Amino acid sequence: MPVLKSLSFTALPKSTNDPVQQRRTKFINKLEEQKLLLNDPNHVRTVQRWTKVNGERQATTKQQAVRPWWKTDPSGQVVMSIKFGAKPIEFEKGKAGIAVPSKDKLPTVIDTLIAAVRAGELDELFSQAAKTGGIGKVRKAA
Template identity: 40%
Template sequence: MTVLNTLTFTKYTVPNNADPVTKRRNKLLEKIDEQILLATDDTYTPTKRVRTTDADGNTRTIDKPKRVKRWWSTQTDGKVLLTVRYGARAIEFQKGKDAIEVESVEALPAMLRTVRQAVVEGELDELLAKYAQYGRAVKKR
């Protein structure tokens, strides 16, 4: 019992990672990181884990390619328009403006990193809160 007497005991509490602001930031950061990989690596193919059953009835987990839409498009004049999406909707940064103009595809990863830094610093928290409420029905009792 002498070893146990040297220890300090306390009550365990579960860490609270359920902060909605942090969840929204992390969700957007994951998507931005995926877009950075799409822009920098031509061979990158995102995958998802899928459970499948073979003819014998055995269930196994495999990695299957998933479809990821690029957030940018190249215009006829060579400029690139980048939209930042939260869910299925493009974030409207200013009234009627939901795209960022980038000079070229080569400058795209740097712009995505700039947007990522803005998300980390919390500059998009108000916009994310607005877009997180989209599509949710208000329950009245």
């Protein structure tokens, strides 16, 4: 046991299942994905799913397309919308878009949004979107 005496032991930290923090982390990952899509228009997300093959569960990987959250209008201005689920989040009544002068400025806008999510500035908008959008609710079959 002389080897173990050289180590210092401590209690394990409790794992937190904070839904707000999990929502922030998931949303930041989605924004980071948008930055990757901006750099590489052919970017695809790789997800792992469990499927039954010959009666046994087996992990399979699948490629998912990543859709851009921005559009360019005819005048050349870029408008970015933040999506929660499939619906864009409204920052003000009737205003769900962020005006960006050019596509070159999109990474700075995305970084600003990531900072806002980390600071918790969008938590209220996320909770409103979750209530109205039906995200996470189980639908019963008729």
